[in-house]
Amino acid sequence: MTTSRSSRLVGIFLLFFALLNFPIIGLFNENVIVGGIPLLYLYLFLVWLIFIIFMFLIVRDK
Numbered sequence: 001m002t003t004s005r006s007s008r009l010v011g012i013f014l015l016f017f018a019l020l021n022f023p024i025i026g027l028f029n030e031n032v033i034v035g036g037i038p039l040l041y042l043y044l045f046l047v048w049l050i051f052i053i054f055m056f057l058i059v060r061d062k
Contacts, residue, residue, distance in 0.1 A: 008058050016051045020044070 018024065028043040035042075 005058060009055070012051070012054050012058065016047065019047050 025040065025043070028040045030039050032039040
């Protein structure tokens with residue numbers, strides 16, 4: 001693994017750690033339903049999905 005790839009992985013980890021930390025999650029803790037899904041759950045699953053996609057794009061062989 002190259003240092004460029006390693007630094008990208010660390011950067012992605014730090015970004016998503018911040019997105020999944022309390023102050024940001026508190027913004028989405030409202031009693032709002034979007035498409036039958038509570039806003040907080042929708043936010044968590046979308047952030048999780050985007051994290052997985054970014055990790056896949058960084059780690060895959062080019």
